[in-house]
Amino acid sequence: MSTVTDTKKAPAGERVADWADGRLGIYTLAKANMRKIFPDHWSFMLGEICLYSFLIIILTGVYLTMFFHPSMNEVEYVGPYVPLQGQLMSEAFNSTMHISFEVRGGLLIRQIHHWAALIFLAGMFVHMMRVFFTGAFRKPREINWLFGFLLFFLGMFTGFTGYSLPDDLLSGTGVRFMQGAILSVPVIGTYLSMFLFGGEFPGGDFVARFYSAHVLLLPGIMLGLVVAHLILVFFHKHTQFEGPGRTNKNVVGMPLLPVYMAKAGGFFFLVFGVIAVIAAIASINPIWALGPYRPDQVSTGAQPDWYMGFAEGLIRVMPGWEINLWGHTLVLGVMIPLAIFPAVLAAIAVYPFIESWITGDKREHHIAQRPRNAPTRTGFGVAWITAYMIMLIGGGNDLWATHFHLSLNSITWFVRIFFFVGPVIAFIVTKRICLGLQRRDKDKVLHGRESGIIKRLPHGEFVEIHEPLSQGELHRLTAHEQYDAAALPPAVDENGVERKIGRMEKLRVKLNKGYYGGDSQIAKPTVEEYKEIQSGHGHH
Amino acid sequence: MKKLSARRRHPLAAVVVLLLALAATGGLYAAFAPAGTAKADETAQSLAIEEGKKLYSVGCASCHGTGGQGTSDGPSLVGVGSAAVDFQVGTGRMPAQQPGAQVPKKKTIYSQAEIDQLAAYVASLGAGPITPTESQYSPDGADIAKGGELFRTNCAQCHNFTGEGGALTYGKYAPNLEGVSPKHLYEAMQTGPQNMPSFPDTTMPEKEKKDIIAYVQAVNGEKADSPGGLSLGGLGPVSEGLFAWVFGLGALIAVAVWVAAHTAKAKKS
Amino acid sequence: MSSQEIPEENLPAGQDTAHGAVKVADDPFADPGLPPHKPRIQDIDERAARRSERAVAFMFTLSMLATIGFIASYVIFPVDKIVYIWPFGRVSALNFALGWTLGLALFFIGAGAVHWARTLMSDVEIADERHPIAADPETKAKVMSDFAAGAAESGMGRRKLIRNTMFGALSLVPLSGIVLLRDMGPLPEKKLRTTMWAKGLQLINMNTHEPLRPEDVAVGSLTFAMPEGLSEHDHDFQVEIAKAALMIVRIQPEDIKDKRELEWSHEGIVAFSKICTHVGCPISLYEQQTHHVLCPCHQSTFDLSDGARVIFGPAGHALPQLRIGVNDKGFLEALGDFDEPVGPSFWERG
Secondary structure, three states, X not given: OHXXXXXXXXXXXXXXXXHHXXXXXXXXXXXXXXOOEEOOOHHXXXXXXXXXXXXXXXXXXXXXXXXXXXOOOEEEOOOXXXXXXXXXEEHHHHHHHHHHHOOXXXXXXXXXXXXXXXXXXXXXXXXXXXXXXXXXXXOOXXXXXXXXXXXXXXXXXXHHHHHHOOOEHHHHHHHHHHHHHHHOOOOOHHHXXXXXXXXOOOOOOHHHHHHHHHXXXXXXXXXXXXXXXXXXXXHHOOOEEOEOOEOOOEEEEEEHHHHHHHHHHXXXXXXXXXXXXXXXXXXXXXXXXXXXXXXXXXOOOOOOXXXXXXXXXXXXXXXXXXXXXXXXXXXXXXXXXXXXXXXXXXXXXXXXXHHHHHHOOOOOOOEEOOHHHOHHHHHHHHHHHHHHHHHHHHHOHHHHHHHOOOOHHHHHHHHHHHHHHHHHHHXXXXXXXXXXXXXXXXXXXXXXXXXXXXXXXXXXOEEEEEEOOOHHHHHHHHOOOOOOOOOOOOOEOOOOOEOOOOHHHHHHHHHHHHHHOOOOOOOOOOHHHHHHHHHXXXXX | OHHHHHOOOOOOOOOHHHHHHHHHHOOOOOOOOOOOOOOXXXXXXXXXXXXXXXHHHHHOHHHHOOOOOOEOOEOOOOOOHHHHHHHHHHOOOOOOOOOOOOOOOOOOOOOHHHHHHHHHHHHHHOOOOOOOOHHHHOOOOOOHHHHHHHXXXXXXHHHOOOOOOEEOHXXXXXXXXXXXXXXXXXXXXXXXXXXXXXXXXXXXOHHHHHHHHHHHHHHOOOOOEOOOOEOHHHXXXXXXXXXXXXXXXXXXXXXXXXXHOOOOEOOOO | OOOXXXXXXXXXXXXXXXXXXXXXXXXXXXXXXXXXXXXXXXXXXXXXXXXXXXXXXXXXXXXXXXXXHHHHHHHHOOOOOEEEEOOOEEEEHHHXXXXXXXXXXXXXXXXXXXXXXXXXXXXXXXEEEOOOOOOOHHHHHHHHHHHHXXXXXXXXXXXXXXXXXXXXXXXXXXXXXXXXXXXXOOOOOOHHHOOOOOOOOEEEEOXXXXXXXXXXXXXXXXXXXXXXOOOOOOOOHHHHHHHHOEEEEEOOHHHOOOHHXXXXXXXXXXXXXXXXXXXXXXXXXXXXXXXXXXXOOOOOEEEOOOOOEEEEOOOOOOOOEXXXXXXXXXXXXXXXXXXXXOOOOOHHHO
């Protein structure tokens, strides 16, 4: 047959590809994706930092499972680390000591794993904020936003379960906190605690149970979400900033093959390299200094990893409210922070749906907005970050106290007050800054760029020469869309019949006015304004 | 120890505060001080007390009273013992400079000889814990691992896992133990300076104090091993998180900026 | 919500300007289209391109050397070798060498690839058209009719009995999984209400493992105790100590403000639970002058001279006190268990 002779002539790579195509249809896939375009911007690579640190965590995590024993059987330490010799500890702690002191490179892999985890979560936080502030969560990307949010949320718990595995004094204190928090749940708290810990705290089960959640259950879900997240990124194509030739209907950048293959592939190695060097020079979670967990021992400065610091802050600054009624106890001092924690996170998670309801905009958006052009949203985002950061301060209040010579109690009071006041101030200030930047853009468009050249006019006046902007710049600064504030339709329609307007609709219009009213955006320059200034008395 | 103690002159007024010192001697008289009758029989000792008294009236009397009875500005020194003086003056905490939540460690202004004289004088006001000898506090041959366990039970709650210090209420703090000499560590445990509770020999015998000193010396400070690299202050997850954000994510974002930046264009010639 | 009837005029116009719209003389803000591609020096000067090529190859070579260095370090440095390296301190030589060599080996692969992409691969920007995500009406109509046909053929709508029993079966079957979780742990019963302490148990010093005498406990000192009969080697030591850990201080009886506290003390020696009533951290940051005890986890502060009531922080109630006395051998002993549950609050605590 002729096909046989054809394949004989084809090079080996092509023959393999043909073989795969006959079974997987790879040519069709490649046709759509091989030259996929990705826009260049550093902030578009934040997600890659997360993806790669996640892969690094999986790679190093698999290595660690070969040496780690998820068991709480008590053993006596006989390893090389003198300050612990003869101490009783769980096998989990003992095997982590073994990894750190006897497995060559074990300490490095442990440190890479932990540093990568901290960077993974920090990366997700920053990536999420990038998407938020540029409005890249708008239709059609709301679901992908939720996937990303879920990854952040699950990442926190995967981190927490992993941090608890070595069964050291610090992480054990964290687990104790978790158990105390579970106990505070009304009605079923004690049952949940008994079931989770296989009896009373600490029992002998939680390391093994956390282990299966940490290495299988949670990362399994996360891996699925990561894949879905990436598929949607490919499917939607990346957003881009406004600029000449960049519209809502195209995506401008470099093709996947070869440029992004090299850049993104190379970036994986860069991320891995940087994290490996960090693991070479900086110690993380030195469990040998912390000692094995004992429920009657503790150290000051007992904090969780940074991503739980927000929850830690909430729990630290909450007043100790407790209600005893009819023989039952309602532990508000623990329950309220426990409820605020997911509520604050949920506030950012559902934001895309709220904004799309307020704008009523059902179109697709592929342009990444400049934060200044959405002042109300940017204000909300900064307010949210402010609340988050204030709670992070609260979570480290003891270290703030010792390092800045302050009173622990004053810091706690500061956090209690500024958790509420701070976001409001941040919102107002941010919005003002955004409006100021919008005015500056408008000024630049109408009057040109300040050149820094001072000219003296014949009659002695000094003026600074303003250079007119290029058309590309003019376009970039004026291409953003501006909504007109919504208004309620007249109370009576054209036939004189009273119109029924729902309460929700009234609220929506009110919020919309808040977003897009005269106080919330600066009308962008019009062509007429521009022409008038350019033609006449404009320059000065 | 008893012998040493007997060489001190005791005032008749010593009451319950003495309990501290006598607990340290480990006798059945722990709760109440025996009315000591022994006189200082060494001229050197009385000379030291004389010299110490002079130093005392210049540097300490304004707050602690002319006879060490205490004033509104400073507590009574009757029965605090020489160990407390050696610690307070030897670490520069005394004389205090200004009122505050806590008197901080400063540069020592007295020589060790002068401190010994002061200590002798204050000890003469009432029996208390005695400045330890080197054989008491020297960590040589002590059990570091046992010291670690004791440290985590008794000390780490305030001073952190490796003695980096920590916050207490209303501006008070447990200081960092870095660079604190074995003698001063011993005296602090023995006497309980300021708000620190004491750990007298009756509940924490001398040998255990040595174990603790050996542990602190092994894990705290620049000379301690930190196999993983920079110890980041030994403060745990807060400094680790800060490092991950600033240096970890910071470096990666710097790299990302390079990866995504447009390559320089050739200049138009 | 009220999505369908958003008046069009509220939406901004003109977002859909086609790609590469030509310059309209009338509109100075019009999209001029993608700027023309400007060559890089490597595009026009072969020597510059060669330099880039050499730089990329150099980086890949460095990576190879670093990997060889990694293997060499693995072989050369003993796992327990500690060296002083400024400014990192006394670090493990192996960890330091392996981390740097691995890091550089990886970093230079990445740096080489990126440098290659940036300087030698085409940097002409390409525009890709986007297409609406939503299907066109014909596709939608086809799907709807297919679905209707499928649903009708299944008979779901008509044969309600099948549908209802199927939903019933599907919603019941997960119950098996939930039932199986029952043996994850025992029921709470009274476990959280009691500790190992009982009448007559001596207070054992955690440091010396000897029973405590009242005269051992000085004013201003801090001691921790566990119940007689408990050993660190016991299988259930962790569970027992998590509830039974005790903090012992001695306060001048006249300084004790709370009447019951004084009654339950022995000559000013008071024994409080070491477990914080907030979420269970071992609380023991005792300030001997103020008699405050602070929790290092969440800064709940208790006043030990006043019934250990909460004076700051998130804890909801005072630390439980253990009633103590002296037995005929002169040792401190418990006069019973705590009269309330120790540790964090829970629903049934009451």
